[in-house]
Amino acid sequence: MDLRIVLGLVLMLVSPAWSQSSASTASDFEGRMAATARAYEDLDYEHALQELDGASLLARDDGERARVAIYRGLVLGDLRRRQASQAAFRAGLMLRPDASLPVKVSPKVARDFEAVRREVLALNPRPPSDAPRAVPDAKLAPTPASGLVPSAGAEAEVRASRSTPVLPLALLGAGVVLGGVGGYFGLRSHGNVSDARAADFYSDRLAHLDSARGQALVANVLLGAAVTAAAGAAVTWFLKDRTPSPRAEVSP
Structure with missing residues (x-):
């Protein structure tokens, strides 16, 4: 038998095993x-x-x-x-x-x-979420002396002395905008997946799936940026609240 024919038969028998072992x-x-x-x-x-x-x-x-x-x-x-x-x-x-x-x-x-x-x-009914639960005995916090409690006028002066949180609001607004645009692309991506399932031709399915993947990538990037902006807004807000105001002085 020709050696080339033998080699061809061997490759045909071995190739399925290779493809199966290399499958991810x-x-x-x-x-x-x-x-x-x-x-x-x-x-x-x-x-x-x-x-x-x-x-x-x-x-x-x-x-x-x-x-x-x-x-x-x-x-x-x-x-x-x-x-x-x-x-x-x-x-x-x-x-x-x-x-x-x-x-x-x-x-x-x-x-x-x-x-x-x-x-x-x-x-298998679950207990209602508003069912009463046993609460350990609570200890009342000691009431501060009347001379140490700031008056209503002093509290109003402290609130008025706080500056408008521009940076947290800007970051929050940017996060909302980015999240809205990302959500729009996410909906478009899901819509293309639904259109792919409803398509009658294989080429139309591939076209819808390609569009869905691109839109999903854009949506993930925008939503990630939105989460980052929202986190930055929260961090800057808490840092601002912890910064003492030089004008917030209350006399006993």
Whole structure:
């Protein structure tokens, strides 16, 4: 037999093993969940279910097991496997009744999720949040002497002596603007993902997904800048409040 034919057959038999061994697989739970999210965004539902199978083996507590079950439920919901989707939702909500959907889904899947939550809460009602709780005996703070309490006029003078916090307000305003623009791009990105799922042609799906990725990147950058600006506003505000005013003098 020709040596070239033998080598060709050997390469054909070995190449699947190489491709399988070089496939990227997540080695921890969060890696598996991140791979699930990427596959779901790309509409690769079968791959998402495979990643969830691996994540379920790596889950260490009820919270992680609930995340896997709920994500499985929304993937099955998009595949129009409603009964299996509701069963997965039920398994996750039995572990964490206060859990929420990790991504935006179709209204039908969201309604099924909330309906299953009501069933779970009916079986395992939680105590109301405003129920009275035992409070340890409180100790009354000592009342300061009347001569040490500043008068209303002195307090008004102290408040008037404080300057307008220009820098914190500017940073807060910038954070609001950046957050609004980032939220707009985030909504556009989700809209393109929904359009990709509804598209009939593969080329249209790819175009919508490319637009969604670019808009998601812009949204993440703007939202990060908004959080930074808001944090700067909070820091400068607290630092200003801790700075003593030279005119805030109260006589006994």
